[in-house]
Amino acid sequence: MKRIYYFYSIIILFAAVFIMNSCQDTAVGDTTPPGQVTNVIFTPQYGGGYFTYTIPSDEDFLYTRAEYIIDTGAKISKTSSVYSDTLFIDGFGQKKEYDVQIFSVDRNNNQSAPVVMKVVPLEPTTLAVLETVQVQPGFSSLVVDWENDQKKNITIYVNVKVRETEATKIYASNLEKDRFMIDNLKGEPHLVNVFIKDTYENQTQTKDFGEITPLVDGAISKKQWSFLRDNLLYGNKWDYNSDPDPFQQKPLPEYQGTYRDDSLKNARETYYEGRIEKFWDNEYDYEPKLNLNYFHTGPQSYPFSYFIDMGREIQGSRFKIWQRNAWGMLYGGENVEIWEIWISDDKDPTDGVFEGWELVGRYRIAQPANVIEARNEARDGHEYLFYPENPRFTKPFRYLRYKAIKQYGGGNSGCTSEITIFGTEADGSIIEDPETLTGVLEGWE
Template identity: 25%
Template sequence: MLVPVLLITLFSACKKQESNIDVVSNDKTKPGVVTDIQVKNFNGGAYITYKLPASPNLLYVLADYKINDNKSRQTKASYYTDTIMVDGFAKTKEYQVTLYAVSRANVKSDPVTVTVHPDLPEYLLVNTGLALTPDFGGVNVFGLNTTKAAVAVHIISQNTTTSKYDEKEPQYISTDTVNFSIRGYQDVPVKFGVFTSDKYGNYSDTLFTTLTPFREVLLDKSKFFVYHLSSDSEIGYGWEFRRFFDGSTNEPDGWHTNPGASPTIQGTFGLGVKAQLSRFTLWERVNGAYGYANAKRFTVWGSDKDAPQDIALPNNSAAGTIIGDWVNMGSYNFPDPPSGLPPNQANASDIDFVAKGVNFNINIAAPPAKFIRFVINQTWGGVDYGNTMEISLYGNPL
């Protein structure tokens, strides 16, 4: 008895579900075509305006077009508007766009063809202005992205063993400036190439140049030493400043200042060599990641004096500022948590990000240094003491 009852119930449910499906339209009349067409071109695309047909069952206007030799694209515009945008074109040249008025019954009008001539696509606009220059351990890529387009910048380099080109991970840019460095190369001539792409699958030509990267090594931390000056912060909880460069990122092998004891949060150390610095890696405290005493804003000051003198340094200053024996090598903001969570609420991805260490570049125009003063200008928790676990510096010992 159970099986027939189940079948009857299922059949009834199916019948009820089918009865609730609304048919968009039974009117199979072909709609009229769009008329009075005008075109306004922009970078990589065009706006097409038109007069809609007087068809009562019109639903939308469809544009069908090829954006490059291999790929077609379609865009739609509701009958509430008289403009459709076509974009993603690979070059600045003439393209044919076919327009259809489409009814609620999915019936197309006769085709109407219009010619567009997009301005130079944004990915090419970026590519034509890119400059490759030598950097420490690699190459720097600089250029402008005035329209803030979403583009990918690709760097390739010739492999001296295979003579083929190896590609680095693309850099995805949507800001008004392209400025990044690719590292990991020796200070010998390397043939580099750069090209750009966009989200539509268009690729620019590759620009090639041969450059010799500047020498970059990890500075020997066994040569570092504490150079305590009178305005440096008082140590808290036994976390001596020497632990800031002892090679360990584990607690308690870090630097911690004493709450309320110092007007500034800072420490000073010698490099044991004179070096043209290129970058540094900073490890913050995982316990309390993105909170409490971890550095949010900080400044790296350098001095090439044999015995730099103490002096009060400003909490806010621009790179290149000179105060006494010290020059601002760079003012930095620790990156926001990958999760987007507010301070003191770090999740597993945020903790993993902090634990790996974060790289910061030093301006290539910064002068050589023998001593470093690390100043925490603001902590994530807004407290008057600071902590960090470890720092590693890279550059060229002179």
């Protein structure tokens, strides 16, 4: 019985091998190409377009492939599977006629004779983006903006020349609307031109922006800053007789309509370790130091405000904000995520700081996707132009209102560690104060 079992096992093994070889021979021997795609229609897009078509009826049809040569001389191949009747092509650097060959390919890698299509794409994405580029003076910087409606990967090259020195700033993006800044420039004319490349190395012509002179600002000293408490905010409209407890006092009855959280009223001055004066003491909250340096409202509905007296009139250009870091709260927890800045040039605070209030803008802390970049930005301070769309100085002002709109965690309390304002004195002068916090503290990286 054992010999018979062994004999039949050998027969079954040889049969299996024979069948497998037969199948392989049949597959290898299939050299019949599939049919061509038919009813081909091309729809142009920026720097490319797409084909729609009817796939062949062959049962072993696998995919469609397009081949073409772009302006750099590179041969490009694009494919679309058996489950699609649409094939996209891109990479063209000009609006002109190109030849595109379309093949049908089966599971044995046989390909049909090509269907040759002559196509004319729309202008390339790079040119469309270049037409939207704007370069304007920032503060000690140049501000470069552009739009990329197709959200294609592009690289923008900004060439800057001042006297005999030249440099090129390179930035890659695929965002619909983007901006970058060239920082640490002096207030003298800079010759600027721009060109753009795509991922296929197609390059636009250079667009000349002429001479642009950056605006000049400096960090504003905070030595004269002070908290504009409610009684000072209301001046002689404050009713000191309304309650023996100073913390329970209110404005005169006819002015109590504005004495609410979303109007002319400060949030709590202190709460546990938090104090409002820590908001401008030139030290940010740093968890390894456990310095607990931030304002803390305690239980508080949104919106809420703090009013600050600059001690004299200044003109603002930009500002930096540092978050609370303690207990791992960066980009979360009780940190204020969205806020507004208001300014006032009220000339006579004795009757209350009611006049001249102007909304400068609303701002938000956006967390970078990269963990290291997010940490470094939080350490260096999140920087904002007061007027990001059109960088310029604010009107001269003495009083600032920080109005919190939303907390990161969505709760009912608020913390922020530090604010620094850049700009000039009201007369345009810049008074340097080495104690003013402008970036990462040494040793606190």
